[in-house]
Amino acid sequence: MQLLIRLSMCSLLKKKTINVHIFLLSLLIFIVFISLMWADVQSLIAHDEGLYARRAKLISDSGDWLSPFASPHHKTVGSYWAIAISLKIFGISDWASRLPSIVAGYIATLLFYFTSLRYFKPLNSLVASLALIAMPIYFQSLRTAGPDMILIALIMAQVYFLTSAKDAPRRVFRWKIFGFGACVAMSFFVRSLVALIPLVSLFPLILALQYVRSIQFWIWAISGLFLGSIPLMFNLLSVFEDHGYSGLVSLVSFASRKADVTEWNLFSSLPFYFTRLVLLTFPAFVFLLPRMQSFGKRLFSDKACGLRIELNALTILFPLIYIILLSFIGTRHYHYLLPLVPLLALNIARMNLIFKRSAFRFETGFAGVMFVLYMLGACALYFKRDYLLDAAFYTGFFAIISSSILCFYAFYSRFFSRRKLSPFASIFAFLMAQYLTISALSASGIIWSTNKDLKALASSINSECKSGVYLYGLPSKDETILRFYLDNSYVLRSLGGLSAEYGRCLVAVESSKSQVLQDLSSHKISNFYFR
Secondary structure (H helix, E strand, O other), rough: HHHHHHHHHHHHHHHHHHHHHHHHHHHHHHHHHOOOHHHOOOOOOOOOHHHHHHHHHHHHHOOOOOOOOOOOOOOOHHHHHHHHHHHHHOOOOOOHHHHHHHHHHHHHEEEEEHHOOOOOOOOHHHHHHHHHHOOHHHHHHHOOOOOOOHHHHHHHHHHHHHHHHOOHHHHHHHHHHHHHHHHHHHHHHHHHHHEEEEEEEOOOHHOOOOOOOHHHHHHHHHHHHHHHOOOHHOOOOOHHHHHHHHHHHHHHHHHHHHHOOHHHHHHHHHHHHHHHHHHHHOOHHHHHHHHHHHHHHHHOOOOOOHHHHHHHHHHHHHHHHHHHHOOOOOOOOOHHHHHHHHHHHHHHHHHOOOOHHHHHHHHHHHHHHHHHHHHHHHHHHHHHHHOOOOHHHHHHHHHHHHHHHHHHHHHHHOOOOOOOOOOOHHHHHHHHHHHHHHHHHOOOOOOOOOOHHHHHHHHHHHHOOOEEEEEEEEHHHHHHHHHHHOOOOEOOHHHHHOOOOOOOEEEEHHHHHHHHHHHHOOOOEEEEEEO
């Protein structure tokens, strides 16, 4: 009887701990969402973010959700649907175009945490989740308009369904495997053929879970695949109806141009992706590098332990296969690394947080290095204060100072204080310092907000030119951003295409000013803007 009471108490405590962790993760994601509301210092980042937002705006305005483009498009429309729905509901704005990424990132983070609970204690799972949120590549994707974070949510859903179905009752097993198949189909709808790389990388996990020989697994996975493919099928049929075979060929040809599989790409891409992985997943490498040897031992030992085999398939084989496949691709973009980041971060949960405090000398020593870097960053920001809004400067400055204090305290308590911090407290301070800094700098527009001048120009034009505005000779980046922010814009490929409608304005590149003023002197242009 006493044993049952103890077990029930432990279960209640664990449930309460998990709820606290979920609340903390929810709060951190909510702060990211709130940071989008500071409209004066926020703007879409060119080029990709502006493109996705503008194309989603086209879908929302036209009402054509299956084949909205006048010519064959190289992506499936699922990559724009979530943004278009958000714009339809909340109107045209930065935060509305980024809202789907925030929601998807919240779901992905919770699924990551629950997946980690299968293999680790709640505290270890929390540390890994906090490290994931603090990674620059993950944090930036949380607040960026595009399909990347939606793809991550779908990948984490696939992982969660696969792992949690293993020991589930038969009925629950069927629905989870069905959900896995549906998420696979939706990932292709969102990211076209790019979704094939993470799917191939998941194959070792499917082998480790012993699903390959399970007829039930294939029946329900394929059933979910068919149901999840319905939007994709309607999209492809509509494209074929509008553009014929050229509409379908454009999807494949774009992917083949991106792939360009050669051995030379492997040698040139591996250094590119490795360096970006180290920089953009910081501070993961700080925690992982000292323990790489023990990870290798765990990969090749204890093969009788099913959970450990699953874990190695997720945390080692998935990132390894993914980055090798990615390195063969000719086109190199750092955001292609994003799908492997959560599963790489899962390795951080391997840390034994009940080690003696002396076991974390490297991490706490590195906190001292970060203290120096944060102080240098605060000094640099102080000297640039004249170029920033007062609120933006003070937000960023005090956030960096606070982060430096956290890192210094973690360093001081380890090497100079008699009363030392626990390993969890030191790591928590280190991670929160980074989260606080990048959160404040992005919220105040100091980083990742490079087109505030274009947004301000568009706002001025919208208030002065009610009849619309022509865009002529602008760089593609400027044209993309302005077409999203402007209420009524028309792109002119030549000045001869200008209509005689009165009241419209014209935005042109500065180098064409004399030609434009001369050629359009007789036209009824209400105002000229030159960049």
